[in-house]
Amino acid sequence: MKSVQEAQADPKYKATLTELLYQLADDDFIIAFRGSEWLGLAPHIEEDVAFSSINQDTMGHAAIYYQLLEDLGEGDADALAHGREASQRKNAVLLEEVNGPGHYLKKPLYDWAFAVVRNYFYAQAKKIRIDSLKNSSYRPLADAAVKINMELYYHLLHWKTWFTQLATAKGEAPERMKHAVEKVSADMGGVLTLGPKGEEMAAFGLIEPEEVLTRRWHTEMEKVFESLPLSLPPVQSKHGNGREGVHTEDLNSALTTLGEVYRQNPVASW
Numbered sequence: 001m002k003s004v005q006e007a008q009a010d011p012k013y014k015a016t017l018t019e020l021l022y023q024l025a026d027d028d029f030i031i032a033f034r035g036s037e038w039l040g041l042a043p044h045i046e047e048d049v050a051f052s053s054i055n056q057d058t059m060g061h062a063a064i065y066y067q068l069l070e071d072l073g074e075g076d077a078d079a080l081a082h083g084r085e086a087s088q089r090k091n092a093v094l095l096e097e098v099n100g101p102g103h104y105l106k107k108p109l110y111d112w113a114f115a116v117v118r119n120y121f122y123a124q125a126k127k128i129r130i131d132s133l134k135n136s137s138y139r140p141l142a143d144a145a146v147k148i149n150m151e152l153y154y155h156l157l158h159w160k161t162w163f164t165q166l167a168t169a170k171g172e173a174p175e176r177m178k179h180a181v182e183k184v185s186a187d188m189g190g191v192l193t194l195g196p197k198g199e200e201m202a203a204f205g206l207i208e209p210e211e212v213l214t215r216r217w218h219t220e221m222e223k224v225f226e227s228l229p230l231s232l233p234p235v236q237s238k239h240g241n242g243r244e245g246v247h248t249e250d251l252n253s254a255l256t257t258l259g260e261v262y263r264q265n266p267v268a269s270w
Contacts, residue, residue, distance in 0.1 A: 001139035016200040025065035026091035032058035037104040057151045082262035093242045094187035096251040113180035120159035137205030167228045188235040195243030
């Protein structure tokens with residue numbers, strides 16, 4: 001396994017490593033923000049507390065990755081989180097999408113089915129990546145994956161429970177879940193891809209090949225879907241590949257909100 005110093009001494013390895021770290025950090029950063037917008041709006045008070053805790057953990061995971069980037073000389077962790085433009089972000093487009101129409105402070109008409117499906121699909125993909133990263137050739141990343149995995153186990157259990165219960169509930173829930181599954185699947189390909197440097201990431205031993213991780217995700221999802229009155233559509237990247245800097249206006253508006261305090265006082269600690 002490589003240390004920070006060894007990674008810095010190998011330009012190609014470092015460039016590939018930083019690409020992976022930006023993806024990991026930006027994914028967690030933006031989905032934690034979208035989750036935080038549910039504060040006070042979740043279906044019941046217990047879920048409000050649980051979802052808030054998950055978002056806090058997830059933002060903490062993003063902070064870990066940004067710190068790893070800072071250690072590699074990419075700049076201040078706070079600036080990496082709050083100071084970069086949308087075109088510089090590597091997060092999947094699915095994760096930046098708004099929770100629904102309206103604004104969280106003004107008549108939010110959010111879709112809980114979409115929130116459940118998006119978070120469950122993402123948590124499962126993240127768990128597969130984290131399991132692979134525990135054997136990463138970059139020691140600080142492997143160590144971080146071990147820590148993150150302890151919290152991620154409960155995140156995945158939480159969303160899997162919501163997913164299966166709503167999919168098998170009575171009333172309008174199954175139909176709403178069906179539409180949410182279709183909507184999330186249309187952009188889930190952007191979560192599963194490792195981007196243009198995916199082959200190099202695998203070659204350097206940073207993470208296993210994209211096709212291996214994707215196959216594992218499908219296998220885990222099929223185990224769940226086979227017992228539910230739902231089917232898993234083909235995953236796509238309908239609105240573009242965020243790994244290549246392609247994003248929507250939803251990300252611009254999110255970054256404006258997220259960076260408001262930082263822009264007022266860049267020396268503050270987030």
